[in-house]
Amino acid sequence: MAELSKNVKISTQSVNLYYGSYHALKDITFDIYDRAITAIIGPSGCGKSTLLRIFNRMNDLIPHVRIEGEILLDNLAIYGNNLEASPLRKKVGMVFQRPNVFPMSIFDNIVIGPKHHGIKDKHALAGIVEHSLNQVALWDEVKDNLKKPGLSLTPGQQQRLCIARALAVEPEVILMDESCSALDPGSTMKIEDLMLELAQKYAIIIVTHNMEQALRVSDMAAFIMIGEDKVGTLVEYAPTTKMFSYPQDQRTEDYITGRFG
Amino acid sequence: MPRLSTSPVRNEVIIINSRTREIIAKTFIWAAAIFVLVILAFIIIYILVKGLPIISWRFLTEPPSNMGRSGGVSSTIVGTLLITLVAILIAAPFGIGTAFYLAEYTRENTVTRVIRFSAESLAGIPSIVYGLFGFIFFVIYLKMGWSILSGGLTLAFMILPTIIRTSEESIRAVPEIFREVSFSLSATKWQTIYKVVFPAALAGIVNGIILSVGRCIAETAAVVLTAGSALRIPSSLFSPTRSMAVHFYILAREGISMENAYGTAALLIILIFLINVVANTLLNSFMEKGR
Numbered sequence: 001m002a003e004l005s006k007n008v009k010i011s012t013q014s015v016n017l018y019y020g021s022y023h024a025l026k027d028i029t030f031d032i033y034d035r036a037i038t039a040i041i042g043p044s045g046c047g048k049s050t051l052l053r054i055f056n057r058m059n060d061l062i063p064h065v066r067i068e069g070e071i072l073l074d075n076l077a078i079y080g081n082n083l084e085a086s087p088l089r090k091k092v093g094m095v096f097q098r099p100n101v102f103p104m105s106i107f108d109n110i111v112i113g114p115k116h117h118g119i120k121d122k123h124a125l126a127g128i129v130e131h132s133l134n135q136v137a138l139w140d141e142v143k144d145n146l147k148k149p150g151l152s153l154t155p156g157q158q159q160r161l162c163i164a165r166a167l168a169v170e171p172e173v174i175l176m177d178e179s180c181s182a183l184d185p186g187s188t189m190k191i192e193d194l195m196l197e198l199a200q201k202y203a204i205i206i207v208t209h210n211m212e213q214a215l216r217v218s219d220m221a222a223f224i225m226i227g228e229d230k231v232g233t234l235v236e237y238a239p240t241t242k243m244f245s246y247p248q249d250q251r252t253e254d255y256i257t258g259r260f261g
Numbered sequence: 262m263p264r265l266s267t268s269p270v271r272n273e274v275i276i277i278n279s280r281t282r283e284i285i286a287k288t289f290i291w292a293a294a295i296f297v298l299v300i301l302a303f304i305i306i307y308i309l310v311k312g313l314p315i316i317s318w319r320f321l322t323e324p325p326s327n328m329g330r331s332g333g334v335s336s337t338i339v340g341t342l343l344i345t346l347v348a349i350l351i352a353a354p355f356g357i358g359t360a361f362y363l364a365e366y367t368r369e370n371t372v373t374r375v376i377r378f379s380a381e382s383l384a385g386i387p388s389i390v391y392g393l394f395g396f397i398f399f400v401i402y403l404k405m406g407w408s409i410l411s412g413g414l415t416l417a418f419m420i421l422p423t424i425i426r427t428s429e430e431s432i433r434a435v436p437e438i439f440r441e442v443s444f445s446l447s448a449t450k451w452q453t454i455y456k457v458v459f460p461a462a463l464a465g466i467v468n469g470i471i472l473s474v475g476r477c478i479a480e481t482a483a484v485v486l487t488a489g490s491a492l493r494i495p496s497s498l499f500s501p502t503r504s505m506a507v508h509f510y511i512l513a514r515e516g517i518s519m520e521n522a523y524g525t526a527a528l529l530i531i532l533i534f535l536i537n538v539v540a541n542t543l544l545n546s547f548m549e550k551g552r
Contacts, residue, residue, distance in 0.1 A: 056445060063368070089447035096445075100438045103461060112456060113446035162442075169446055 009034040009173060009203040010055060015069035017050060017059070024050055026231040028069070030222055032173075037195055037204045039218035039240065041211065043260065046225045047232030048207045052175050055205065056092040057085040073173070090117070093171035095179045099158035101150035106142055109150045109161060113169035132164040136194055156187025163194065174198065176206040180213065192217050211256055215244055223252045305530060312527025315520050321528075325492050329508065330518050334525050336494040340409065340502030341532075343495065344488055345477040347413025348420060353470055355417075356424030360466075363425070364432040365454055384422035391419045392486035400487055407489030407501035415487045416480060420473035427472065431465020432458060464544060471540045475533050481506040505529050 010032040017025040025047045032038050040048045050059065057078065059065045071078050078088050102109050110132050111125045119125060129146065133139035138160045142153070150161055159179060166174060176195070180188040195204055195217050208214050214221055221240040227233045236243060236252045247253040254260055319333055326332035359376065367373055395415030405411045435458050443453040481504075489501035490511060503511075509525035512518050 058441065058445065061441065061444065085444075086447045086449050089445055094442075094445035096438065096442065098438075100436075100442050102439065102442070102457065112443075113448075116446065116448045116452050116456070165446065 007034040008032070009074065010205075011070075011072040011075075012054075013070040013072070015054065015067065015071060017047075017054065017068075018066045019062070020064040023231045026227070026229075026233045028224075028234045030234060030237045032203060032205060033220065034203045035199060035201065036219040037199045037206060037217050038220045038222065039214040040205065040207045040222045040224060041209075041214050041255075042224035042232075042235075043226070043255065044209070048224055049177050050232070051224065052177055052205060052207050055173065055175055056089050056094050058094065060085050090169055091171055092173040092175060093166035093169055094175040094177065095159070095163050095166055097178045098182045099155055099162050101153070101158045101161055103149070103151060105147045106150050106153070106161060107146040110165050110168045113165065117169070128168050132168040133161075135167050135198070136160040136164045137190070138164060154187075156183055156190060159183060159187065159191060160194065163191070163198075167198075171202065173203045173205065176204065178207050178209060181209065188213075211244075211258075215240060223249075223255065225251060225255065308523060308526050308530060312523035312525070315524030316528060320524055324494055325508070325521075328517055329492070329512050329521055334505065334508060334521070334528065336492055337503050337505045337508040337525070338528075338532075339494055340488065341478055341504040341506070343409045343498070343502065344412040344416060344484060344504055345474055347409060347498065348416035348477050349470060349474060351414065351417040352421045352424055352473065356421050356469075357428050357466060359425050360428030360432055361454060364429050365450075365458065380422040380425050383418070384426070387482075388419060388480055389482040389486075391415055392483035394418075395483060395487035406499065407487065407491070408499045409488060409495055409502050410498045412484050412488030412502070412504075413498075415483050416477045419480070419483060420476055423473050423476070424469050427469025428462070428466045431462040431469075434465065435461040464548065467540060467544050471537060474536055474540075478504075478529065478533055478536075479506055480504075481510050485510070505532075 008031045012031070013029050015025065015028040016023065028051065040051060042048050053059045054067065054071060055073075055078075059067065067079060073088070073091065077083070102112065104112075107129055110129045111119075114125060114128050119128070130139060130143075133142065138157060141157065142148075145152075150158065153161060159182075163174075163179075180191050183191065192213065195206070198204060199219075206214075206218065218240045220237065221243045222237045223235045223243065224232055225235055236247065236249045238248070243252060244256055247256060321333060321338070322335050323333035324336040325334060359380075363373055363376060392415065395411055395418075399405045399411035399414050400407055405414075439457050439461060440453055443457040448456065484504045485507045488504065488507075490503045490507055491501040492503055493500070495502045505525050505528065509522040509529070512522040512525065
């Protein structure tokens with residue numbers, strides 16, 4: 001893990017999230033650094049994914065969600081009266097829990113994002129496909145089969161294809177929602193290597209249940225849990241190695257030593 | 262030990278019982294399937310045996326003469342296809358559009374309930390009622406006369422509920438995660454529908470359309486009231502015409518020519534079969550390409 005650049009990519013200030021009258025996240029304040037991996041950890045149901053989905057406004061799709069507070073990407077607010085979600089999502093890409101390749105060819109899976117943004121030139125699209133697949137170390141495995149169905153790949157390859165698909169939009173931030181949890185250990189290792197590789201260029205935020213994974217890949221760790229008022233709250237935010245060796249909060253210590261969760 | 266000695270016996274009894282039941286159930290299910298298959302095969306084979314010898318190149322290419330006693334059925338083939346084409350071209354865009362509105366653009370509310378209730382009610386109406394409506398509204402009130410257009414419009418109303426329902430079902434069957442992924446790739450709502458949801462739902466939508474084509478081709482009551490029963494080859498969408506189903510209804514009903522009625526019926530079966538095969542082949546090749 002390299003020295004942390006202290007460039008703040010996303011700044012979250014006093015964020016509260018409600019599903020209707022249900023208060024899900026309370027007073028979340030922390031900064032996410034560029035060119036680093038930030039892990040959001042915590043027990044099931046504490047709101048990790050909900051927090052992650054704030055950053056690309058994925059929660060907009062759920063009715064009756066209300067978000068208070070300020071989230072700044074490069075010092076610009078991402079929520080606001082006249083702000084649309086789709087330009088934000090061009091900058092903040094997402095990889096989901098399971099590989100969810102579209103039922104189309106490998107090539108078409110990758111170009112679907114760039115095509116939305118009006119890139120039609122065949123050579124440009126072919127270049128994007130090669131570059132994106134190279135970034136996820138999949139190019140050599142599939143370069144002769146780009147017309148084959150994406151679903152014909154192994155699950156591990158499919159998940160790397162999904163990452164390539166997200167990279168093809170040229171995001172600045174990549175959100176990964178437990179992106180290894182459906183994969184075998186070998187594929188998980190490949191994706192983790194890939195995360196470390198990508199962290200040289202992007203800000204990466206991951207949600208993970210796997211403490212070892214958080215320790216292996218992340219630079220910063222945010223520990224979230226449901227407080228006594230039944231609302232998800234940020235307990236501790238620190239460099240990962242520091243959190244795992246000297247947790248400041250008793251609850252953090254209990255969680256990472258496996259006493260609950 | 263009495264317990265040990267009785268228990269295997271008891272088990273055996275139970276095994277025989279459940280096995281017998283299994284056999285009975287299996288026999289019944291097989292018998293039902295075979296019964297249905299035999300009846301269907303009998304109907305189709307009967308009509309083909311009676312009708313195929315009548316079908317010849319001349320039967321296909323000549324218009325009926327002498328009220329259908331002699332000559333072929335060419336004008337009724339043209340009439341059938343044109344009426345069906347008009348009906349599909351009108352009903353498909355409206356039906357698929359409505360399905361997307363119901364499935365993607367709105368949550369359950371009064372409007373959607375009204376639309377769904379109307380569509381379901383429309384689906385339950387007997388076709389002769391559509392025929393009567395078409396006759397009064399298109400033929401007389403709008404002065405379209407007995408014509409391909411009146412017939413096509415009437416059939417469009419008739420098949421609209423089928424297209425809406427089958428399309429809506431296949432749109433809803435597209436996994437939610439595909440929409441989320443598409444949005445996460447910064448697609449807008451329309452791009453998501455056009456690039457992701459529509460292709461994934463296409464097979465089901467096309468199936469609904471094929472089903473509707475079959476209904477249009479087979480429809481008799483609604484067509485005779487709105488498109489008429491003229492035997493000439495139609496010259497425009499405003500010409501009256503006679504569909505194949507109407508043709509063999511009249512041939513058989515009025516005892517004009519049972520041979521030609523069977524010939525027309527056999528041709529109708531073959532036509533529907535061909536349309537199914539062609540549509541499925543097109544769909545498969547499209548899916549192959551897309552996959």
